[in-house]
Amino acid sequence: MPRPDAATSDVHTTLRRLPGNAEAAALARRAVEKLPLPDELRDTLWLLVTELVSTSVRGAAAGRAAKALTLQVAVLGRAARAELYDWHPGASEAAMSDLGRELFSALGVRWGAMRRPPMSVTWLELGDDRESALELRHATLQERMALVHEDAARLHEEAASLHHVRAARCERDGDHERAAEARRLAAGQHDRASRERFRSRRALARQHGSVPH
Secondary structure: OOEEEEEEOOEEEEEEEEOOOOOHHHHHHHHHHOOOOOHHHHHHHHHHHHHHHHHHHHHHHOOOOOOOEEEEEEEEOOEEEEEEEEOOOOOOHHHOOHHHHHHHHHOOOEEEEEEEOOEEEEEEEEOOOHHHHHHHHHHHHHHHHHHHHHHHHHHHHHHHHHHHHHHHHHHHOOOHHHHHHHHHHHHHHHHHHHHHHHHHHHHHHHHOOOOOO
């Protein structure tokens, strides 16, 4: 879901869905190129993001069931944070290649991986300003929470669609009682989806410093 670039204070962020194939790295680089960065930082981040995305794509090619990736990049002055969200359970820090580890070490990049169901997150940070790093972590956290809630809303809507199908089938069979029950369950799923979307909007509002009611 490409989301328009957002800004929190002087933080600029971009979020891009990526396919789990060879096109992903090029699309990730384009996302980085659009950010307001000093040339030196852009070149470094361009290189690091390429390695980050390529690692996940290589893992998928090695036999893991690939799902779409999501890249988030946030920048503040000369500080930057990138997070790659891998929507299947196999992603881990161990997947980073030796070349990637050497590259990150040589450039003094802080990085790591963590499991945050329903996704695995690999992250990296550039810059020595602790205050900027904390602000970037806050911005990416809120966006990540919004993504999780949006994913939950999508699943509830899919469940509602299944109940609607069941209701129609029951009506055709003359089973009005079960049709009514299926419609009730569908309404409940729609309600849950609405709540998840509200939580998603609230997370994004916190990223911008306000909370919807």
